Amino acid sequence: MTLYHFSILIRDADKSTENLEDRLFDAGCDDALICFYNQSVYLEFDREAETAQIAIQSAFDNLRQAGFSDLVLQEAGVSSLSEIATRTGLTRAAISNYANGKRAKDFPRPVYGVASGSALYSWKEVANWLYQRNKLSKMQWEVAECGAVS
Incomplete structure (x- = not known):
């Protein structure tokens, strides 16, 4: 269990x-x-x-x-860079560096809010990306992979 x-x-x-x-x-x-x-x-x-x-x-x-x-x-939803940092325990700066390509070139692209300056990312996509790089626990990745449950 x-x-x-x-x-x-x-x-x-x-x-x-x-x-x-x-x-x-x-x-x-x-x-x-x-x-x-x-x-x-x-x-x-x-x-x-x-x-x-x-x-x-x-x-x-x-x-x-x-x-x-x-x-x-x-x-199952979307997350801002600040929320991603909070969920992962990584710093906001580290997440920003991933997102803007300074630390990696293939971070998931935003799914919403780019025009307003408040980009939102698919938590499932980001969780998968971070898990593949050993930056997220298996438990957190499994929860993100569940997507919408009804």
Whole structure:
């Protein structure tokens, strides 16, 4: 068994959700930290399972059992260079050097936001690139490879 860390945004929950902690605990989310950012609620899971896919799917199932349906796996989306640095534990400067070609020529290209100056990258593509270069743990790579789980 491996311990997988991942985050799920609960888009149909808010801070005022009655008995939120109890509902989540009763549904099997006792291995998650409830977090709030502005008006958003998300859970940071540390779930043990045979595979990342099983860990993530079981968390989605638990959240549905708690009555939520609008769920987003954060590791399935896009990331800014700052978010990539935070997820990997590498410095923002190191990630920028990869992205601008100073440390590598084949870093994944942005998928969104180039015109606005806030480039966003596919976390799955970046995770794969970093994993191939031994800059990312196998657990983080496996979670990123799961993509969208429903």
